[in-house]
Every structure is written in C-alpha cells, then in structure tokens.
Amino acid sequence: MSEGTKADDIALALEESIVSGEIPPGSVLRQEHLSEQFQVSRTPVREALRRLAALGLVTFEPNRGVRVRMLSRDEIREAFLVRAELESLATEIATPKMGDSDLAELKAAERRFSELTRELVETSHAGRQDLELAREWLFANHSFHDVIYAAADVPLIERMAKAARRTFLVKPFWATGADLDDLFHLNDGQHRAIREAIAARSPEGARVLAREHVLSSGRLLEAILDKVAAQARETTAIGSSI
Amino acid sequence: MSEGTKADDIALALEESIVSGEIPPGSVLRQEHLSEQFQVSRTPVREALRRLAALGLVTFEPNRGVRVRMLSRDEIREAFLVRAELESLATEIATPKMGDSDLAELKAAERRFSELTRELVETSHAGRQDLELAREWLFANHSFHDVIYAAADVPLIERMAKAARRTFLVKPFWATGADLDDLFHLNDGQHRAIREAIAARSPEGARVLAREHVLSSGRLLEAILDKVAAQARETTAIGSSI
C-alpha cells in the first residue's frame, strides 16, 4: 500500500504494534491470524516475520510458532549500555555539524518533550492510564534524539541505536507515581544540558552528557519496571485472597 | 540438515559466501538459481533473503531482485567507528571477568594470529594470492576478539559488533605488499597490548587500547582498499591500451 512490498508493510506495522505494546511480549503470532488481519496470504506474513526475527523483535521456535521476545532485566540494561555508547558517539560526531536550524529543531523537540513529561506525570498522579499519551511522550523523546542522529549523519549508528531502542516499550509508562517524578524531570533536564553543550561546541562535553543521559534513562526504565512488578504482585496477592 | 529450518540454513550459508567474498558485492541473487543450488523451493530462499536484508547484507530492489550490498568508503569507515565503540565497551566489561583460562585462550588466539599474519605477508611478497589463507587470517583475527566478547557476556554487544564486522570482506586481503607490512604488524602487536592490559586488570587501559586497535584496523583496511583500487586502475589502463 504505502510503499514497497507487502512483506515490508506488514513488518513495519507489526514492529509498531510490538514496540507500542499493543502486542505484548511473550505473545505467539499465528501466521493464519495475521494473514487474515492484513488481508494477505501466509507468504508475505512469513517473510515479514523473518525480518522481525533478524531484527531481534521476535523469535522463531521451529514448528511451534513465532513469539514476541520477552526481554530480561539484563537484556534491557545491556540495551541501554549499548545505546549510551552509540549515542555518545553520535552526539560527538553531530556537535560540530549542527547548524542553527538544527539547534532550533533540537530546542523545539526538547520543549515538546518537557510538556509531555509534565502531562504524563500529572495524568499519572490523577490515577489515569493514558496509553496514547505515553506513546506520544516516548515518541517525543525519540524525536529529540533523532535530531542528533540526523545531524551526525552516520546511518549505521542510527540503525543500531534504533535497534537497541526498541527495548524501550511504551506499555509500562503510564505506571508512574510520585516517587518517580524526580527521575522523570532529571531525564527531561538532561536534554537541555546536552543541547547547551552542543551549542557551546563542546563535542567531549556533549558526549559525556549524552552517555550519562542514556544511562540515566535506563535507570528510570528499571525503576518503572520495578514499580510495575510490585503492582502486579500486589494485584496477584489481592486476587488470590478472593 | 544441520539445525532449524531450511531458511535459516540458507541464510547462514549465503552469509558465509558473501562475507568470504565468494559472492562479490553488487551481484544480483536470483531466487530460482538459489533454489536450484540449495535444492529447495523458492519459499525458504525468499525467507532467507529477507533475513539477510534485515541484517543489512543485501538489499531488496522491488521487482528487480536482491543485490549484495556494496559498501562505500564512508560506510566502511562508519562500521569501524561503531565497532571501535562497541569493542571498547566489551573490552572494558570483559576485563574484570576474565579468568586465567580466558587469558590463556586469548594468548593462543593472539599467537595463531601472529603466525598467520607472518604467513600472509610472506605469501603476498612472493606474489601469490591465497584466498584460503586470507580467510584463515581473518578468522583468526575474529577469534581473538570473540574471546573477549565471550568473556564480556553481553549478547547484544556481540551481535551488533559482529554485524558491523561483516563489512570486513576477505577478498581484498591477498592484495598486500611491502608498504603495508608495518600496518599489518602494528595491528598484530596491538593484540598483545590489549591482552596485557586485561591481564594487568586495567579496564580503562584495555578499553582505550581496544578502541585504538579497531580504528587502526580500519585504517589498514582503507589502505588495502586504496591499493586494490590502484591496481584495478593499472589493470584497466593496460587493458585499454590493448
């Protein structure tokens, strides 16, 4: 439809669904079901799944099916380690290359992210769970970093960093609470620091800040996962007492 | 045959052929031809190709075919930048984790690589072109680094670094000559320096050395490519005068 082959379209659509949490980790993807859903035969579906498998988003379990990968805590931490490394490199490379318009774009992305962070925290305090807001928030975060990738203009880094970034699932992000506000706002503030270092033409400074920022994002995600896990345990406990 | 599905087997076989230079960059892979070659139908062949495409080894050109990617100088340089970054991280992580047996293994790999480097340089001086030797040499180089990856025990880093490493094609490596000996032996010596830093339990030192080593490997490869290009120009000039 949009562009290229059906297999590509399906792969992209599935990728979106998986990253956004619409299809939860651990699910088994039935070929026939997908072929109905996308109104195609099994052939392009299977090709799309092969692609996702190569990207590490799903795993083939021969004769049993394709399962959406479930990442362990270790794997998530590793993904942030890798991202920290790649992103600091990208930032270093991008710094001397960024013109005024790039910096303006960066500032706009920073501002949008700030707003959404505030919204997300408020919504969360109000006890609501807004998946769409969480998705936008995550998207805004990515946008900020994408400006840097685009300026660095090293496709391989961008590809790999984005691959590592797919561990950053949307789903848990409505599950915040007062005790995480600091982490959220820290995360937010770091964007500004990075931008200022870039504007000050300090590749080394920007590099160090970018690294620290990604690692700190990782700690935020881990804190959120802990919280979700704790909530799940609580729910289970209540459930079992009924 | 070996393990898993046919699509996986084919993908692995093709990957080997491409990296080893048996299938040169720029070739178009015909589905029917491959299905005859591997004695299977087009179905698993196409799935294998999708996987290779996701790994970045080939590109789908809709309705025209699948082409083995041809990397530009820029892309090759970028791949080494990324590898330098990932490898220095892996080395830092691996350093405190490596036991005596790991260090022994590393030393063995280092020694084997030294021998093959000597052989490769000698063979090259004698004017012979031994593709099999070049392949072994490259394999020995990879083995050294693989010991470190294994010790670091971070699968994501390993996967990504190996993806970046596939730019390191075997083919040009018989094309050495006297003026590259220094680079070859420098490269060789750096392995020793890295191992010694690891043995001295200096993660930061090992990290810096690993980074410098990969970047220097990149310079070696670029020098080789220049040489090959120069030879090709020469050959063309002679050819055109006939």
Add this chain to the structure above:
DNA sequence: GTGCCCAATTTGGGATCCAATCAAGTACAC
C-alpha cells in the same frame, strides 16, 4: 542515433496441498 513497442524474465504474491511436529487430551496400566 533516438524513441518506441514488444517479448522474455523475474519478481511479489496467492492458493493448495502435505508431512513433520507439537500440545493437549485421553485411555490405560499400576
């Protein structure tokens, strides 16, 4: 030489079909 049209390939994809495999249930022995 340039432009245009046609035929041959080749791909993307659909529709069927089948063997191997696995999950789950069932029967059976103990």
Add this chain to the structure above:
DNA sequence: GTGTACTTGATTGGATCCCAAATTGGGCAC
C-alpha cells in the same frame, strides 16, 4: 491417584503451481 503411552487436532515448514505486474533487452521504425 499417578505415571505412561497413544490419539487427535492445530500449526508450521515447505513444495508446487499459478498469475499479474514490473523490469529488461532488444528490435524496429524514423
């Protein structure tokens, strides 16, 4: 009741045949 073997149903991996659309490489007129 528990453990084991058998049967069954669902699903996958793959083969085979099919066809429309796109690309390519001429040939042919001009």
